[in-house]
Amino acid sequence: MKIPRRDFLKLSAGGGLLLATVGPTAALASTEKKALPPEAVGILYDSTLCVGCQACMSACKVANKMPIETDDTYKRSDTPQDLSAKTLNIIKRYQDGNGTAKDQEKDGYAFIKRQCMHCLDPSCVSACPVSALRKDAKNGIVSYNKDACIGCRYCQIACPFNIPKFQWESTTPEIVKCQLCNHLLKEGKYAACCTACPTGASLYGPMEMLIAEAKRRLRLEPGVYADFPLNRIGTDSPPRTTSHKVGQYIQHIYGENEVGGTQNLMLAGVSFSKLGLPDLPDEAFVRLADGIQYAIYKGMAYPLALLGALIYMIRKGENNGEQIDKG
């Protein structure tokens, strides 16, 4: 019988479409912030302390055995203009007007350090179909496994900070990004950039302590001298400190909540958007996509149900004398 089935079909089609429509709104319901991994380590970068010496860049290249980037035939200097397959960590300079006052937005200059943010809810980890990017359950470092990677570059699309870079010039290309020197951990060493920093601008340590330190700095009075720890905090011996004049901080810790929080925190005296750090919501974009997938699929329950319905419909048609045109 045609008519009842037609109605049935219309209903199920309409329902399916409605689902797809409603699905998105249903997905927005769940948004719990991901917790810090138990032994989460990270970096606190303070742009007001950074003097642009780029020792962190040198140290990174040596520690990770990365080639230099230059247009010069004599390869005199390493001059990357952005993160790339050869550069895991870069210092960039903000300049406005005559660029004379440090950490001032107008007629000033400032430095910013760019590297992988080691997000708490990494978009790259969610995106990768073969789990080539993984977040360590203990220390939270997001690492890359070239033996799993198929080179689809979805992680590059997904990362809100545009961090993963690709070895376009290679016949066996890999994704390249900072991995917080996790290959040095077993030697008892830590992030090379923090080891090299002479002013304390790059500080390594357990996340809770770094967040506390960042908050402490935001409470300091600008213009007075204060002590800042060097290289690393959170070890048995107290860190060496250095004395700096406190700068005028933007009252915001970048990375505390952006896209669910990152393990690479930033402080600055110039607004972060001017330093190239995007304005991001508190929830990773991946959550929305994940939510929709969940709503539409509910595991594989809906697809299987739909498959069943389709088989039923086609067989009904077959049995009702309408031959399947075999092909």
Next chain:
Amino acid sequence: MEQKHPLGGRVLNGPFVFFLALVALGAYFTVQRFTYGLGAVTNMNDGYPWGIWIALDVVVGTALACGGYSMALLAYAFNRGEYHPLVRPALLTSLFGYSLAGVSVIIDIGRYWQAYNIILPWHSNLHSVMFEVALCIGTYCLVVWIEFAPAVLEKLKAERLLKRLNRVLLVFIALGILLPTMHQSSLGTMMLMAGYKLSPLWRTAFLPLLFLLTALIIGFAVVMYESLYSSVAFRLPKETPVLSKLATVTFWCLLLFMVIRIEDVNLRGVLPLAFDGSFVSNMFLLENSFLLGGLFLLMYPGNRKCPKLLFLAATCLLIGGGLYRFNTYITGFDPGNGWQYFPSAGELCITFAIVAVEILGYLWCVKRLPIFSAHTPQTTSV
């Protein structure tokens, strides 16, 4: 039900050789790509890691190959017997479209020798949209080959195999409807992950639905386009009546799409962005102009009975729908920091070659396999 037979006639003719030349050109660049790496042949970069191989060959290409999906949906799920003659040619296009989308992927991904990692359970990331898309498309490729197998078996006169196949064909047809529903919508979900990098003119939670609808619309349109084009090319009788019916279905789907699309853009308050004169907004206007053009053409029942206007409408929908998907992946994508992308000659040649293979395959198959259910095949011009 009408008997199907090969069209016969010479395969190796002018157009065939032209497409062979395109294939040869593309083959040259493909060898370059594998010998020297992606950077040597393409303009893809860290800002735009996906170029036309993904945006055109896969995203638009699989939509163009959704003829098999859309016709199976109508002919089998909704049991519209009148669409049966259109199924096999549509499946043929789907076959080549999806298989070659797969080839495009292998050419595009950097570590292709590890592509099988995607099916290894210890690597699988069930949270990844791309994982679902890859598996779905891969499975659907197989399904389409099986759906198409009866045509081959008929030619080979393998009666026994044909009988055996027919018993299980039902499941594959059902899969052939389920799988594209899943992955075509997921192709939309994929770009949701881009977050702020995707222009508000395309970024919406309705992306999965809109991609599914364009897959259907393009699927219908490509069937109309091919049917009419083949009619004049191979001097076959036109299938206008069934195409008119198809056009009606297409119209309603398209209307639904346009309503959701425009209202969504409007409700999110970003419609003014479409008129700021930038390249991105102009592409938005272009895409919707084609779609609206097609919509208005198909609105009138009289138009739907006219083959010329059907063809024009189909062309508009193919271009508009294709542009919609292309814009979502490339035009509307801006990672910031001054990155730019335009396909290189190598990328374009490889894409042309892929399309050429599809056309060559189509030409050979319609002439040597029982695809068309035409009355009297006449001398072909293509």
Next chain:
Amino acid sequence: MKTDNFKGIKARLGDISRRDFMKYCSIMASSMGLSTGLAPKIAEAIADPAKRPPVIWLHGQECTGCTETLLRPSHPTLEALILDIISLDYHETLNTGSGHQAETALQQSMKDNAGKYVLVIEGAIPVKDNGIYCMIGGKTFLSMVEEAAAGAAAIIAIGSCAAWGGIPSASPNPTGATSAPEVLKGKTVVTIPGCPPNPYNFLSTVVHFLTFGKLPELDTQGRPKFAYGRLIHENCERRPHFDAGRFAEKFGDDGHRQGWCLYKLGCKGPVTHANCPEILFNDVGGGTWPVGTGHPCFGCTEKGVGFNIPLFTQVEVSQPTPSVFKAPITTEHANPVTIQGAALAGAAVGAIVGASAMAMKKIGQGSNSTDQSSKED
């Protein structure tokens, strides 16, 4: 430090105050990269007469520049001190005796002090034709070195010639001039390259040995790391000019006069390991090293660089670091549109539109004739 011992030093050297002596020991310590807290220990070692090891100093294919460098008369007190705290049993330049007398003394010392003496080798060792190209007292230098090395407690090859071959080994090396480490394979040979080396590199190594009973940390070529652990490029006072791109282009030009980097004039600093810019020469104040005087370093300490790469040939920097010019926040990218790309894309669009237009025309023409019969409608 025992008062007797210091009295002994005072007696030998006359007018040296305890303070100056301790100061000298501190300088010794810091030049070796050790804590100045070790100065007293060094002082003890130097002052204690019982600790004076015998030193046998052999000369091969050399110019005696290495000996000369140790004898520069700017601070006679200190040189004399050092030469006085070791028992220099054999030194062809400084021996009082000569001829058979000297050779007998050598044999005697080697026998009496077997396993205890420090062997210093100055100059390269020719090995071609069984080493006949350097003969002393009827013996080949090669055999002398092998014989002396057998009973040595420590072997030091002073100067580039002994360390890696130096000038005599420059192409085509007709005598087969070879370094001491290569001749004495299997033995630990400290090398103090330089042409001549800074005397303090040698003196500190000896004092380290005296004080601690062992040699300082050496690199793979036997060079003490405290002196040869870094490239000249890493410690050069003109490095900021390099990083900022300020180079002297010609001798005497404005940049040269202003003391800019000499890289473009062929300075081998980027590929040479030494501590010249740190401790300078001759103790006469700042800038007393080649680059400081305005001449590019020619890499005298470095095998493969000195006497090999031409003086004014530019070298590649072995470990480039970022320049002073930092990347801006927004990166500039080249325009990706190429003529071929645009042409191909345009052609494709044209082809599709054209083919469709043509087809549409044909469809329009044929719409009156052959149409599939509408049985099922």
